[in-house]
Amino acid sequence: MTTRQAAHRREPLRAWRQFHSRDVDETRALVARKFCDHRLQPKGQAGSFATRYNHVGGRNLSLNYLSYGSAVQIDPGELQDFYLVQLPLSGGARVANGGTEVRSDRRTATVLNPTRATRMTWHADCRMLLLQISKTALHGLAERATGLSLPEPVVFDTALPVGQGGMQNWTRQFAACISATDAQKGFGHWSALQQEVIEEQLILGLLTRQHSNIRHLLKSRAPAGSRQIRRAQDFIHANAGDPLTVSAIAAAAGCSIRSLQAGFRQHAGLSPAEYLRNLRLDLAHYLLLSRPAETAVGSIAYECGFSHLGRFSQSYRNRFGELPSATRASSAKPEQSA
Template sequence: MDPSTLTNLAEPLSAHPLFKTQDIDDARHRVAGKFCAHDLTPGPQHRRFEARHNHVAGQSLSLNYLSYGCEVAINPGELDRFYLIQLPLAGTAAVRNGKAEVAAGVGQASVLNPTRDTCMTWHQGCRKLLMQVDRAALHRLAEDLLGRPLGEAVLFDPHVDLRRPGLQRWQKSLFAAISLAQNGAAFGTQMHPHQARLEEELILGFLTHQPSSISHSLQQGAHTGQDLLPSFQLRRAVDYIRSNLAEPLTLAGIASEARCSLRSLQLGFKAHFNCTPMQYLTRERLNHAHYLLQSLPSDHRVNAVAFDAGFSHLGRFSIAYRAAFGQSPRETLRQGGPA
């Protein structure tokens, strides 16, 4: 889904309504049930108060849409258990996390660190998407990414500039996840076959591109090549990918099989294949699908080939296939399959 399209939607995640209420105490109680206890104080236009909260949970993160109808002051203190990334779709907000103050609006998001005191004012007309990330899950991925333990929580710069190229890509991934959730294809009771990978990409994408207390370590490893993957570990990773194309592989799972850190895995694939491990996985899946489509009878079902090659979304498979081979999967099947 295109970001501008999502921004113009009246109510993202409307397929997953949690509540709608004009009762301030009820809103505070129900939002706290998904996040944490907090003070909620409406501003001068309190008669316009109408809280709407859409929510869908995954394994390590949740996606949320929240609005209050009027200006509200929110004081949760320290979040403790989770990080909260907030993207305004309309309106503005003043956010303080620790000593940092963010003037948030469309294009300028914020992230709340769980170990820093937080207070916010959402101005009238402010509507936000929120990605809540389990603190322990993010910490594990950060340690895997660095290949060493971290004694303290990762601290992000609370200012999230969505104009940065890396964060633009991350935002597109987030909006794609929201679209899947809206259509019942991921999160909630109908978990996506690749749910773990979907969440991993969202968390790792933010860890990689948003400035934080580990950014210097990540950049230093990339510049010095100190984490470059030995050839035997690279071979393990490649063999594991090729032997499990139809499985819902994650970056952490591939690194575990190769017995290396996530960072070493990423740098190794960049050095040897000029792509990320997940891009390599997609390329191998497309090559396998291309082989199957040329080998199977012409009346075989394209969606069965996509599934056998590890693709769970036929539309995205068709787009990627055409980009790689210059024709649709069905055209290859009709031309190459045996009689």
């Protein structure tokens, strides 16, 4: 029996029961204390509403179990300061985050982005595991992982395919965390260092495996070899939008230009200039996916260190298979419903 199947056969986090209520107003107020203010409207048979909510907090995230006992409409608007991963144990829901609407069930979880308005309908048999993640903590880890200052928030695809690729492993890790906590060996029992490590693994796993506007940036940094190459990469990532010369990069790394060239060829398969160009293109891709639709492509190109718009467009198409304007157009369209 898998950890997720075991969680499905009992009520997860039962030892951390927050409340069991049949009163809609009481439920709304108590759930809002842990998440945010929202509208809650029961649907379906009168008298079937019976909320069970369990919660255990960590440092930058919390584990939660929630069921309402009846179909409900939930409208929290923008979550503001946290992301929420919703993993159905049974039943399903229709989840809209921004312009995207997803049919969620045991095969398709959802990620709610805090900067996009959320509206949901949970079916009567819907039972959810919820992972609440601090927006500040996630953004800070994203910046450390990419080595870049990220001016726009991370935005994930709303649909999270539970049984596909890397997300399958991440879901198992999350379920194992729930099971360890239920066994009094997880949240509330780990040391502060253990708690920090587990939380970072969950957040970094989501960043690296779930599609988002920055996932490609996490692949931009090639494995570093010598200390000089690591310093060179740190300097490039910290100053990617500024005019940079190979001699300036070598000086920051504390090595000769020849050693710099040879080190990048060995460890990244690119020259320092090519590495810088690709990083700038990746930054432009991130900003095109993140900025308002009316932002000019040229302004993003210049912000990322490109001075010639035509050459930027050609290089961008070579790297991403489409023109910058096409990326901008596609980012304005809602995702396909799962």
